[in-house]
Amino acid sequence: MAGKRRVALVTGGTGGIGRETCRQLAAAGLRVVAADLPGDDARQQDFALAMQGHDVSFVAMDVTDPAGCERAIAAISASHGPVDVLVNGAGITRDAVLRKMSRDQWDQVLSVNLDSVFTLCKLLAEGMCERGYGRIVNISSVNGQTGQFGQTNYAAAKAGMHGFTMALAREVARKGVTVNSVSPGYIRTAMTAAIPEDVKQQVLAMVPTGRIGEAADVARAVVFLCHEDAGYLTGVNLPVNGGLFISF
Numbered sequence: 001m002a003g004k005r006r007v008a009l010v011t012g013g014t015g016g017i018g019r020e021t022c023r024q025l026a027a028a029g030l031r032v033v034a035a036d037l038p039g040d041d042a043r044q045q046d047f048a049l050a051m052q053g054h055d056v057s058f059v060a061m062d063v064t065d066p067a068g069c070e071r072a073i074a075a076i077s078a079s080h081g082p083v084d085v086l087v088n089g090a091g092i093t094r095d096a097v098l099r100k101m102s103r104d105q106w107d108q109v110l111s112v113n114l115d116s117v118f119t120l121c122k123l124l125a126e127g128m129c130e131r132g133y134g135r136i137v138n139i140s141s142v143n144g145q146t147g148q149f150g151q152t153n154y155a156a157a158k159a160g161m162h163g164f165t166m167a168l169a170r171e172v173a174r175k176g177v178t179v180n181s182v183s184p185g186y187i188r189t190a191m192t193a194a195i196p197e198d199v200k201q202q203v204l205a206m207v208p209t210g211r212i213g214e215a216a217d218v219a220r221a222v223v224f225l226c227h228e229d230a231g232y233l234t235g236v237n238l239p240v241n242g243g244l245f246i247s248f
């Protein structure tokens with residue numbers, strides 16, 4: 001990417017899709033900050049090893065804590081300068097059929113996956129508008145497009161991200177800020193590792209490309225939308241699902 005080196009903040013940055021996004025954004029020339037829960041020493045070391053040779057630093061951030069997010073962003077602004085690119089990647093699942101879903105399972109999923117998008121965009125979008133440049137990418141899910149058994153909470157949160165994306169895209173378009181979402185299908189990460197093998201095989205049978213996706217497949221789409229030359233692409237949802245759900 002030409003010109004000044006842009007600063008990118010990736011939430012859920014040490015997760016499967018997050019870390020690959022950090023690596024690819026850094027390889028594209030951005031200065032990257034991965035924001036995630038503190039994690040244990042082993043996880044931190046593993047992340048540092050994976051990011052070796054790339055301009056990726058880490059900041060501890062719980063996206064469900066707005067005051068903590070504000071403090072972390074102030075620290076990033078001091079060390080790196082203002083954030084130009086925001087990737088909202090933090091996400092969790094707490095699956096249960098509605099009949100058995102607790103209020104807490106609902107609240108946790110909405111808080112991490114959707115409320116956090118409000119928090120982070122609220123903290124960063126105004127500055128992007130003032131500076132006349134910004135890229136925001138929200139990591140949604142195919143299950144937000146189609147719904148999924150046992151995921152009323154997750155599907156609602158991920159579909160909500162699309163509505164948010166389209167609305168904010170309209171609000172900030174004149175200011176050089178784009179807002180898009182990426183909807184992964186089934187990707188090989190910790191999130192899908194817990195899915196029973198027989199269910200995985202059933203899903204795989206429905207994927208026209210015949211393979212589960214890799215974090216790199218998703219990161220490539222994110223980097224594309226974050227490119228300086230992608231300024232005419234806004235309010236878009238980019239599915240990365242191997243053809244699992246084909247629509248227009």
Ligand code: NAD
Binds near residue numbers: 015016037141191
């Ligand atoms: P992952 O579990 O490897 O990564 C998620 C990351 O979010 C983790 O690093 C976790 O620590 C972080 N996180 C959770 N709660 C947080 C909080 N309160 N504050 C800050 N960070 C928090 O899973 P992944 O597959 O890499 O998921 C990344 C994103 O992609 C998520 O939003 C997920 O919903 C979405 N997604 C994943 C798949 C898939 O098949 N893996 C499919 C569709 C969408």
